[in-house]
């Protein structure tokens with residue numbers, strides 16, 4: 128069953144949002160590098176890889192369903208933040224925005240009775256719970272840390288441990 132054109136358009140728009148997410152976190156990674164917070168930068172670099180994988184899942188799904196890829200320009204992300212807490216607060220707000228969009232796509236696919244799109248989006252519904260939780264935990268830790276440099280460096284060491292694992296979704300048929 129071919130995707131209806133509204134869904135193709137909405138999926139392309141979301142592909143752009145995931146690419147913007149990659150861009151945003153790449154910008155945050157560079158900012159953390161400039162502060163010599165290498166662990167925070169590592170966490171953001173890993174996050175960019177995840178976002179790229181998310182974008183490619185949408186890209187492949189659109190192609191697999193016979194839809195046309197329509198890449199749009201990617202907005203320019205901010206280049207600096209007031210503090211690590213500010214950066215992660217913005218990251219959390221961004222993930223909440225992504226979650227709302229995924230939920231809207233889910234509703235759209237249900238309304239169109241596009242069960243394949245609906246099934247595809249289930250991974251992202253679950254993934255967004257994880258994304259919000261991860262960002263919210265770091266926001267919470269940074270609030271506890273406050274102005275403590277030693278606390279910040281301890282968290283930096285912890286975030287240095289993050290490694291990229293590709294999303295555990297079966298390859299699209």
Ligand code: MG
Pocket residue numbers: 145148177178181225
């Ligand atoms: Mg994402």
